[in-house]
Amino acid sequence: MKHSKLLSPFKLNHLKLNNHVVMAPMTRSRAINNLPNDLMATYYKQRASTGLIITEATSPSKSGLGYPNIPGIYSNEQTIGWRKTTEAVHKKDGKIFLQIMHTGRIAHQLNLPEGANVIAPSAIQAVGEIFTSEGLKPHSKPREMTINDIETIQNDYVTAAKNAIVAGFDGVEIHAANGYLPNQFLNKGSNNRTDNYGGSIENRTRFVLELAEKISTVIGPEKTGIRISPFGVFNDMALYNDIPETYNYLVKQLNNLNLAYLHMAALSDKIPEGFLEALATKFNGNVIFNGGYGNNLEQAEKIVSENNNYLISIGFPFIANPDLIERIKQDAHFNEANQDTLYTPGEEGYTTYPTLN
Template sequence: MKNSKLLSAFKSNSLNLNNHVVMAPMTRSRATGNTPNDIMARYYGLRSSAGLIITEATSPSKNGLGYPNIPAAYSNEQIAGWKKTTDAVHKNGGKIFLQIMHTGRIAHILNLPEGGEVVAPSAIQAAGEIFTSEGAKEHSIPREMTIADIAQAQDEFVQAARNAIEAGFDGVEIHAANGYLAEQFINTGANQRSDNYGGSTENRTRFVLEITTKIAKAIGSNKTGIRISPFSEFNDMLIFDTMQETYTYLVEQLNSLDLAYLHMAGMSAKIPEGYLQELGAKFNGTVIYNGGLGYDLERAEKIVSENEDSLVSIGFPFISNPDLIARITEGAELNEVDQNTMYTPGEEGYLTYPTLENA
């Protein structure tokens, strides 16, 4: 791609990147025992040509480990494990943020370590099933969080952010999307509280704004990003009447924090046409637009060309193409993703995709 804006360097007050391409966060379930390991370091190291890598969702606590074999960032062992990944990425000249995610009600008690508990804004069971060691099960019914539980969860997010910096990450992304705990507070289908964390737009966005403010204060606003997904129904989220008003308010409040970026997931066909661009225009800083509905190079190029201070995050193609940037540059054919090995243990479908060099 000649004269590509997508492949050109990007610089903002918070980010200094080799290109405008972001590797989107994608769960891969290779963290045996919830601890990052050597094959994860190799996986991310191979993809360091992305302008920015955002890791798979990482739990700040035992309560947030709703899926099997997802990583965490609350123990010394986990910090040491993640240090292998950041070293590998930085050695190859890349930048990497840790995505912090608490699963909330998208969980089953069988997946949690000893001492873990399924908690959420309200005691409302999520529809659908989740994979466990005993096969597919309905989601566990969560216990409604007390004010003390909310304060504890926020502290866990902040400590995970501090741990990420200790592990060598360039920053963190707060996962307030895709139906997990932070978005559960925002969404009226999952949050039916009557206290200061439920009801009005201001109350439902309070949890997210508080943890974002606390993390920005703890590690620096220039190292803090956030991901949202308006109009997504993933993980039993409800498209509610005041959704546009709610997310407009949230973004306007985030503006006061001078964050590294706002990452918006476009994974729903029900997003009103042009809405994400309108929302992005309200944010005073870098916006990462996510493909969501499919990888389209021309669309990605158009987004970064037409929207100043914007980046594009790409998901699936990075799974099967560790050298995706080189393939885009050369106009080379892409490897197809093997859906059967997306979440299976070990190196197959994780470290076995060929690069152009060794194809």
């Protein structure tokens, strides 16, 4: 078989995955009123042949709902709604983690429920615009989080993780990448605090490390993964002088927690050659590589063949190819995704893509 290692089973701590391929988290905006629903369950069930599904970003609190129609996991109704998805995936012998994401300053007040505010490490407005019920608008200027806010949001994450386990997920992924709240604490461009959560590397990584420790203590480290994006500039993340030192320190400290995996997103052409590969060797556990591998399966096969702890996550090709694993097996062509229906409500361009059969 052409991609024999990629398609072979993988032991992710307590979980037996059917292959080395992970479906990367992707926003699809089908959670009307922020509620997971039957349509979403169908979407994930269609893709359950992959080794591990990581869901779209899901908010742990009302203040984290920066985009329209993204799901939450902070209410009983949302938890029950997500159970439809986990049951559907498990019936297909799939495994699924919930990605927990607070949008922080990548938000607009119009997108938040009543009583919720746009908050971030510092009161620094993100450059750019965001889609709202009134069309594109500049990001709202966030309120700087107090120490009490930090503790509250961390507790919200812990509750969300517990809810995820109740909903039947095999684990959770902390989204500390792509310019969202945990990443905003790490980055000097969005964090100019002068207390214990800003300034030095130790202080800027504190929020993320506390979050990972609190969640893994409650649901188990084997059920807790984390996603990072070193050198990523998405969502107005700045490039700053000690990025390598920041992430080397972060990974070294994460080793103390024995997490399920480290998920690394290569979303920038600013990443020095070999940096992510070197960073991966410093992590003691499983590593998921992400970054265009759906279009470079030979490189994906090479990576997983060289280290028994490595997995590959693929994003965009999964949108239009629910049977992506079968297509890889048969070396078949991939369907093209319809760009116009990526974030629109309804089943069109979501659950309607044809399979080989």
